[in-house]
Amino acid sequence: MYRYSVSEFKRRVLALVRAIPPGRVCTYGQIALLAGKPGAARQVGMILHGWSPADGELPWQRVINAQGGISTYKVGWGELQRGLLEAEGVVFDAGGRCDLKRFRYDPTVTSG
DNA sequence: ACGTTGACGTCAG
């Protein structure tokens, strides 16, 4: 698909995203940090941006912003992402945000 | 090489 020579960072990001279990979410900053580039949250978004939304191989919908909200409305995939997450059990409030303390998945914490 | 843009994050008011 869009597998053009991925760099080390991209590789790590994709691996981390794939490690997110259904019904859980991660933030861009969290992914960037674990991928080895603290503060490179924007680059995480860019990497996912180059990925097809129809590609079920990558659970890109489980990556949201640090406020627990959807950041893909500006590219037209907001409704799709929210729908996919809700189908997995993630609950959004009236403000379109979910409770990160409840749904955030941290690979470094083996508690779940 | 340079300036602008962007699926973001953090700090100050």
Added chain:
DNA sequence: TCTGACGCCAACG
């Protein structure tokens, strides 16, 4: 809580 400013780094013209 919401807004504005700055930083981050890769992609684009």
